[in-house]
Amino acid sequence: MKKLLYTISMLAISLHSFAQQGTHVCGTDEHYQQLKSTNPDLKVKELNYNQNWKNFIQNYNPNDYRTTKNMGKASTPKYIIPVVIHIIHSGVNSVENISDAQAKSEIDFLNKSFRNLNSDTAKRRELFKDIAADMEVEFRLARKDPKGNCTNGIVRHYSTNSDKGDDILKRESVWDSKRYLNMWVVRSINKGGGVGVAGYAQFPFAAGVLSAGTDGVMIIYNEFGNIEKSTAGQTPNVTTVTHEVGHWLGLYHPFQDSDTCDAEGDGVYDTPRSFFRPTSSYPLRNECGNPTYNSCGGKDYRYIPEGGSAFISNVDLTKFGEALELPDMQENFMDYFIGNCASNMFTLQQKARAHFCLNTYRPDLWSNENLIKTGVLDPVKVCDAIPYFYSTNKNICSGNSVTFNQNVYNGTATAYNWTFIGGTPATSSATAPVVTYNTPGSYDVKLSITTNGNTKETVLTNYVTVVDNAAPQAQINFANWQYTTDWFEKGWRFESENGKAIWRRVSGISYNEIASMKLEDDPFNQLPSHGFDQSFISPSFNLSNAANPTFRFAFATALVSGPGSANSNDELRVYQSLNCGTTWTQMSGTGSVFSGTAISTTGPTRLDWGTGFVPSDKSKWKEVSLDAPKAANVRFKITLTRRGGSNFYLDAVRVSSSGALSLGNELESAIKFNVAPNPFNTSTELSYELSNSSEVTISVIDILGRNLGIVSYGKMNSGNHTVKLDRNVLGLNNGIYFVKVEMNNQNFIKKVMVN
Numbered sequence: 001m002k003k004l005l006y007t008i009s010m011l012a013i014s015l016h017s018f019a020q021q022g023t024h025v026c027g028t029d030e031h032y033q034q035l036k037s038t039n040p041d042l043k044v045k046e047l048n049y050n051q052n053w054k055n056f057i058q059n060y061n062p063n064d065y066r067t068t069k070n071m072g073k074a075s076t077p078k079y080i081i082p083v084v085i086h087i088i089h090s091g092v093n094s095v096e097n098i099s100d101a102q103a104k105s106e107i108d109f110l111n112k113s114f115r116n117l118n119s120d121t122a123k124r125r126e127l128f129k130d131i132a133a134d135m136e137v138e139f140r141l142a143r144k145d146p147k148g149n150c151t152n153g154i155v156r157h158y159s160t161n162s163d164k165g166d167d168i169l170k171r172e173s174v175w176d177s178k179r180y181l182n183m184w185v186v187r188s189i190n191k192g193g194g195v196g197v198a199g200y201a202q203f204p205f206a207a208g209v210l211s212a213g214t215d216g217v218m219i220i221y222n223e224f225g226n227i228e229k230s231t232a233g234q235t236p237n238v239t240t241v242t243h244e245v246g247h248w249l250g251l252y253h254p255f256q257d258s259d260t261c262d263a264e265g266d267g268v269y270d271t272p273r274s275f276f277r278p279t280s281s282y283p284l285r286n287e288c289g290n291p292t293y294n295s296c297g298g299k300d301y302r303y304i305p306e307g308g309s310a311f312i313s314n315v316d317l318t319k320f321g322e323a324l325e326l327p328d329m330q331e332n333f334m335d336y337f338i339g340n341c342a343s344n345m346f347t348l349q350q351k352a353r354a355h356f357c358l359n360t361y362r363p364d365l366w367s368n369e370n371l372i373k374t375g376v377l378d379p380v381k382v383c384d385a386i387p388y389f390y391s392t393n394k395n396i397c398s399g400n401s402v403t404f405n406q407n408v409y410n411g412t413a414t415a416y417n418w419t420f421i422g423g424t425p426a427t428s429s430a431t432a433p434v435v436t437y438n439t440p441g442s443y444d445v446k447l448s449i450t451t452n453g454n455t456k457e458t459v460l461t462n463y464v465t466v467v468d469n470a471a472p473q474a475q476i477n478f479a480n481w482q483y484t485t486d487w488f489e490k491g492w493r494f495e496s497e498n499g500k501a502i503w504r505r506v507s508g509i510s511y512n513e514i515a516s517m518k519l520e521d522d523p524f525n526q527l528p529s530h531g532f533d534q535s536f537i538s539p540s541f542n543l544s545n546a547a548n549p550t551f552r553f554a555f556a557t558a559l560v561s562g563p564g565s566a567n568s569n570d571e572l573r574v575y576q577s578l579n580c581g582t583t584w585t586q587m588s589g590t591g592s593v594f595s596g597t598a599i600s601t602t603g604p605t606r607l608d609w610g611t612g613f614v615p616s617d618k619s620k621w622k623e624v625s626l627d628a629p630k631a632a633n634v635r636f637k638i639t640l641t642r643r644g645g646s647n648f649y650l651d652a653v654r655v656s657s658s659g660a661l662s663l664g665n666e667l668e669s670a671i672k673f674n675v676a677p678n679p680f681n682t683s684t685e686l687s688y689e690l691s692n693s694s695e696v697t698i699s700v701i702d703i704l705g706r707n708l709g710i711v712s713y714g715k716m717n718s719g720n721h722t723v724k725l726d727r728n729v730l731g732l733n734n735g736i737y738f739v740k741v742e743m744n745n746q747n748f749i750k751k752v753m754v755n
Helices: 015-021 028-038 040-057 100-114 240-248 317-323 348-360 368-373 665-670
Strands: 009-012 079-089 137-141 154-158 181-186 199-202 216-220 395-397 400-403 415-420 434-437 441-451 454-467 476-479 493-496 503-507 515-519 533-537 550-556 571-577 622-627 635-641 648-656 674-676 683-690 694-702 707-716 719-726 735-743 746-754
Touching (some): 079 100, 079 368, 100 137, 100 154, 100 240, 199 240, 216 240, 395 400, 550 571, 635 648, 683 694, 683 707, 694 719
Parallel strands (some): 079 137, 079 181, 181 216, 395 454
Antiparallel strands (some): 009 199, 199 216, 400 434, 415 441, 476 648, 503 515, 533 635, 550 648, 571 635, 674 683, 683 719, 694 707, 694 735, 735 746
C-alpha cells in the first residue's frame, strides 16, 4: 500500500506511454518537498483529510456498501456527477480534436467501470470477487452550461499549447468546478523531463489551497474513450480516465516507491499490501500471467499451495484486510498492472472512501439543486450549435491575408455568415474564408451560424492586428536594459508561451556591467516552465539598403543536475521574420541554435539544481553575432525552450545596418580609454585618445540605469583628451556607477566606484 507523495495532483503514468518510451517518473520526492514549501497549507489539508477518513472508517460496515444487480443492471445511483469535456486542440484536423462519439464513449465506459458493469468482471479471481464494488456513482454530460444555455457537455477550444497540457492550459477553458467535473482532453501532458504521462487529477482535499479553476482531470486524447483514436490496450479496455477519476474522488495508488511492505498507506484495508518501484527496465507491473504474484512476498494460510493458483474463497477480506499477506490485487483500477487481468474493479472500502469524499468535499456537485441547474435530470434534447473560430496568423503586415477556421461546437451549423471589419471581402459564407487587410489597425471579427432554424453569433473584439508594412530604416537599435523601459518604448517585447514565466531586470549582473534581463530557474516545474518557449522579439526594421546588417546579443546560463536523475536540457534558437512576425524561420550561421551542452556558457560541468547560477564575470557570457537579411521588414526573435535549466540571462541585444556595432570592447581599446584613480574619493580623470576628430558624449549612469548627467559633449579634435569627473558636481554618494562613452554610433560602459 502507499502513502501518497503527490499532494497537489496525482500524475498517472500511461502504461501505453511507458511501454513505448521506456521511461519512468523521476524526482517525485523532491518535487513533493517543493510543493510543501510553496503550499504549506496543503500538507495540513491532506493530514486532516486522512485523519477524518480514519475516523470515518471506524464505523465501516461492508454490508452498507454491497449492492445487487437486477437482470444484470445496476440500481439507481446514489450520486450523479455533471461532466463537461473540454477538447483542447491545435486545429480542426489535429489528432487530438477527437469526435463527440469518442468523447461520449468515455462517459459510457466510465459509468460501466463505476457501476461494476464492465465486460471483463469475469476475469477477477475468486479471492476478490466478494469485495468488488458497485460505486453507485454515475457520470452524465451536462445539458446546461454555467449561463443556463443548452449544451451537449462538450466544448472545443483552440490553443497552440494542446501538446503542453498543464494547470495553466486548464484555465483557458474551465467551468465552475463546484458544479461540474471538468475533463480536459489534450495532445500530450507537459510533465517535463520526457516522462510519458497519460493523465492527472486534483485531489478533493486541495480545495481552498489550489485554484478551483484547475480541479478535474486532464487526459491525453488516445487514452480517452474506447473507440476511434483511443489506444487499445494495456487492458481489455482503456481505463486511464477511470483511474484518474478515482484520484479525483480521493483514492490513492496501492503502491509507492518510498513505501515498504510493512507500512499501510492508502487508508483502504480490503486491498493487499503491495510494493512497486518503476524503473526504465521494469516500468510496468506485467505479472498478469501469475495469479499468485505477491510483491511483498510470502503466503498466508488462506492460500492453497497445491496447484499454485487456487484460493479459499470463503474468506472475509473486509475483516482481515491488510493484516495478512495476499497476492497483489491486479484487478484494481488504481494499480499499474498491464494485461488482461488488470483494471476491472474497485473495492468496497474504496467505495466507502469515494462516498466519504463526495459527502465531505464535493457535496454541492451532486446536490439535487445542482443537478437541476446543470440539466442532467432533464430529458436529452438537441441543442443549438455555438459559433466560435480561430486563426493561426491573426498578427500580420498590411496587405497580407488571414485564414479563419470555424470552431463550432455543441452541434452542427447549417449556414455560416462572417463579417470582417476592415477586411476584403467584408463578408463571407465560407467555412474557412481568407481575408486581406490593407490598413494598419485592430479589427473585430463576427461569425453568425444557423442551427435548428435558430441564429447565434460570436464577436471577437480586436481579433486581427495589422501593422504597417513599411518598417523604419535601421541604423542602431539597442535593447540592453540601461534604462528600465527604454527597450519597451522602442518596440521590443518579451513573450511567454505559457503566460507564466517572468523576465525581470537585474542590476549589476550584466555583459556590459549595468543590468541584464533574468529568467529564473524552475527546477521543480512550479511555474510550470518545462517544455515552454520564452521569447524576446524585436520591432520591425528596414534593412534593404543596409551595407552589412547584423543581429547580436549576449547570454549566460549553466547546465544543471536536477532532482533525482533529471538533467537540464534547455535549447536556444534565433529566428527571423520578413512579414511582421506572421511566420518565423530559423536564422542561418553559427549561433542560431544552442542545444545540449553547447548552451552552457560556463563549460560542461553541471551545477546542482539549488546553486542559483550567477555569471561572475564577462568570461561566463557568450556573445552571438548573426548576419541579418537585407529586407524591407525584418524582425528577430530569441527563443529559449526551458527543460529544467538554470537561471538564464539576456543582455546587449542589438541590430546594426553596418555590422560594426559592438558593445565597445574594440572602441574602448582603440581610443585607449582609462579611468584613474578608480575607485576614487573626490574626483577622477577620464582619459582617451582620438586618431580623428569625432563627436563624443560621456555621461554617468547609476546602477538602476538612470542618467545622472553629461560630463562631456561635442566634437573633439584628434589627440589626447582628459575629462574630470567630480562627485560633488553630480551629487554622487558612495557606491558603483557607470561611465558611458558614445562615439561614431558605438558605445561602451566603464564601471567606476566612489568611496
